[in-house]
Amino acid sequence: MNPSMFAKLDELFHQAMDLKPGERGAFLDAACGRNAEFRRFLEGLLANAGRPHDVFENSPTGVSPTSELSADEDMEVLVGQVLGKELEGSGERGYQIVRLLGRGGMGLVYLARQRNPERDVALKVIRPELATPTWVRRLRHEAQVLAILNHPGIAHFYEMGAENGPIKRHFYAMEYVDGLPFTGYATAHNLTCNARLELMGRVCEALQHAHDHGVIHRDLKPGNIIVDTTGQPKILDFGIARLTNTSIQATTMHTAPGQIFGTLQYMSPEQASGETASADVRSDVYALGVILFELLCGKLPHELREKQNWEAARIIREEEPTRLGSVDRSLRGDVETIVSKALERDPARRYWSAREMGEDIRRYLHHQPITARPPSTWYEVRKFASRNKTVVGFLAAILVIMASGLIWSLVLLARVKDRNARATKLAETFSDVLTFADPSQNPDTFTALEWLNAYSRQLDESFPDDIEVRARIGLKIGRGYIGIGEYVTGVTRMEEAYNAYMNAREYGPRHRDTLDALIRLANAKNFAEERIEALDAAALALSLGRQRGDAWDDPLSIRALSEMSRSLSRIEEWQKDALSMTLTAMRLAESNPDMDPDAKLDVMVNTVRVLTACHQTQDFNDLHDRLLSALTKRRPNDPINPNHSIHPRLAAEVYEFACVLVGQSEYDLAEPWLTVVMEYRLARFGEDHPEYLITLLSMGILRETQGRLELAQDRGHNARRRFFEAEELFRRYAAGTSNKWPGRPDKLAQPLCTLTRIGLRLGTVSLEDVQEVLDSTRDHLVDSNEKRANWLVTDGLCRLRSGHTLDAWRELDAAARILENANGADAIATKRTVQLRDQVRLLIEDFAVEPR
Incomplete structure (x- = not known):
């Protein structure tokens, strides 16, 4: 393309950016006609419109590795024109080109040797045929931002200029940072959790320096933070930074309303909404939270792989990020609280500054109390209610029915279907393992764990593709793990079993076996103290059961109510409702002749737990005696301490009560x-x-x-x-x-x-x-x-x-x-x-x- 064509391309690009995405197709048809190459180039620019940082990215100086250049012959020619040469017109400070470090869509970064003073520098250069006013302005903008800042954690700016020779190249020189991207450095050096936190603390300091000087980065990500050979992290690529200092506001790169700038995976919800005016320093704090999440567990807080950009932006805007402790339980506590506060969807609930986040990290590293507090469970329940308005309506209906006395007149539903014969043999064998994994029956927890691991392997090897068998037996294995206190593994196995039921053609979300698996999963999550997740699962089971016509005194409804009451009992504001709910569930269970006796006992034991959590000591004493009597009748051969009349099934509950x-x-x-x-x-x-x-x-x-x-x-x-x-x-x-x-x-x-x-x-x-x-x-x-x-x-x-x-x-x-x-x-x-x-x-x- 000649310069006039590039000027035309720049003009059409900005016209298209002013249109809604749905209107751009017709515009391109009219503007490009049959020029397929021109249209392809323009579509490529529009696809990356939210990522102007692509000019120079993903290297120690913010660009792509040179290995990507081999397929681009035009770029090779351009590289060959300058390697080993000096930038013309650069004066006494002359820059001798050493090698190409990398490139982006419209620019190059070279390692160069500066003549005066003598030092290695990184030169960011716009390709001459793409030096439109827009891209030159962006290069000048980044240079100006860097010139404002002076901190060891930010790459230093040296100067900006342009060649005066036959080919005019706009460039600026900056500090050459020889190192590795942020997360890559931590992996390469096998850093401990505390060392990673200390590294992030230093990034917070550098970012706060930028914020103090009126600079909001808006595109923080691991590739834009390089750790040099001394272990010093340095922030790079301020190409889309926003300047809030009024004395330099006129040079800020402005964005059109609704235009999204940045990298989606690390973008704050307000940025993903295109609300550029509301994206302040707390947007950078959110990005730090994403980076720290990835730094500590190797994953991102939102699963965005294979998602279209619009869908990824919706997820960031509307869905809660994964909690760090659910990925790695060792990170629960203060570390999870710090990350969660940085990742709050509501900016008002985030850290107000990078300094505040860094100070909490330092407090943790020095064994001092952090200022951030985990979100209260009441706050999480309010979020649960906003996500599950129908289920919350069911809760209200429960209380109304209880008050009116109509609950006793509801109709029973059919029993569960016969079990599939393909899983019978393995299930019968596994029933012995369930007993073996019960601490009240077998004191050797570690031997039970070995058995459970062996059966897990057998299930995976013998039934890799049998969804139904994997669902039925996986559920039993999960219950076994829960029985010996291996909650993480147990919950994982039960989630796999529930998902298997969901995906089996003859089952699906409303099948009774699927709902049974979902209620058991809620039970497992309650044991693992994942209260909100347990509440979600139990409420979903109740909702789906009601949609299929289950009555309130259906065994599945009773069990779902019981698990919900257990989750709510740990939330002070909901304890009164939890008590009403658990007592209702127990009365329904006792009056239902068709309910499995063991399921009834489970409901009664849950009631004991709820009474304990709500500190209802007198009710506990009465119920303990009733439950002990029921257990003795149900299992007369179970051992009972003759001196103290304690039943193995109740030992844990009695301990909790004490x-x-x-x-x-x-x-x-x-x-x-x-x-x-x-x-x-x-x-x-x-x-x-x-x-x-x-x-x-x-x-x-x-x-x-x-x-x-x-x-x-x-x-x-x-x-x-x-x-x-x-x-x-x-x-x-x-x-x-x-x-x-x-x-x-x-x-x-x-x-x-x-x-x-x-x-x-x-x-x-x-x-x-x-x-x-x-x-x-x-x-x-x-x-x-x-x-x-x-x-x-x-x-x-x-x-x-x-x-x-x-x-x-x-x-x-x-x-x-x-x-x-x-x-x-x-x-x-x-x-x-x-x-x-x-x-x-x-x-x-x-x-x-x-x-x-």
């Missing part, structure tokens, strides 16, 4: 229940089993708390007795944990820390021993608020005994704030966090009092 009583400071009421469970689990499983060890730990916490209360009431002798009992319990816990998980210091860190704290009170350990424990456990107690606070409390006591009162106060106060923040983020704090929070409060009030 923990609730501890959380309510009802220590005397909690002690007999906790003792019952501890003795049962010791006799049933042995002293090294996790079920017994966790009960032992809770009893140790209870004894320590009782000792502290005795101390506060000036009963020093009783206090010392309680502390000695607690110390013995923690020693037994540490010994059992060491035997069960040899070589796992992370498992021992928390009990050792607590044991040391008690020994410090009793004078049974030296300050040197305490400091040694603190040093060895510091790095193993950062994955939860409770563990970090526990460490801080022990460190505070050590400083107190050493006479460093002010430092002690700081540590104890930091622990208290961590726990207060944790409680504020979720209406129902975990039981042990509540216990530890109360301990910290009393320590801060009476820290100088010692047992006597």
